[in-house]
Amino acid sequence: MAFSDHLLDAGADHWQAQKEHPFVVELAEGTLDEDAFLHWLRQDYHYLLDYARTFAILGSKATDEATMEHLYGVAHRVVADELDLHREFASSYGLSPADLAATEKAPTCVAYTNYLLRVASEKPLAVGAAAIYPCGQGYLDVATHMAEIADDEHRYTPFVEKYTSDAFREAVTWMREFVDRSAEANPDQRTAMEAAFLRSTKLEHAFWEMAYTGERWPSGDPA
Secondary structure, X not given: XXXXXXXXXXXXXXXXXXXXXXXXXXXXXXXXXXHHHHHHHHHHHHHHHHHHHHHHHHHHHOOOHHHHHHHHHHHHHHHHHHHHHHHXXXXXXXXXXXXXXXXXXXXXXXXXXXXXXXXXXXXXXXXXXXXXXXXXXXXXXXXXXXHHHOOXXXXXXXXXXXXXXXXXXXXXXXXXXXXXXXXXXXXXXXXXXXXXXXXXXXXXXXXXXXXXXXXXXXXXXXX
């Protein structure tokens, strides 16, 4: 069994919980409350900025040119391309890029992004590979599930289309292969890789909950 598949098996309960989360189900149906979607949009905008930074840090640790080039390339594409979806959505709801930038990160977003950046900075490259994997594979699997249960097109259809596109599938395939290569080259780090994968998987699930409940700091977030 490929190590990436082993990780998915290890996190199967959390994976299924994401698919069954009301944010995911209601988005697929087109019934998700607008406030919940906008909370996700604002928070994911900031998450992706740090996700790009995480890839850049991992790129600096790569020892072969192809891996370095790809990791830096992903960092660039997240900022230049993936965030375009968020800006387009924001614009359709009357939010400007300045509105997105002014949003304060919710506690779960802080926890997740800080974790990724810490792993990327402090842990070996192989552990970083496992930590970033749940986001890519998770969005592909969740969006594929959304496409299966959605009845008709609706205002959230572009979300599903973005994360089930051929380009996104190719990106996730590379991530999966990156995890497998890392595990094969560093068998002594597999335990740490699995721990990082599971922590990020739990944070992925928590991110949907954060968006659905409108999580903010106790003092409130006026943005």
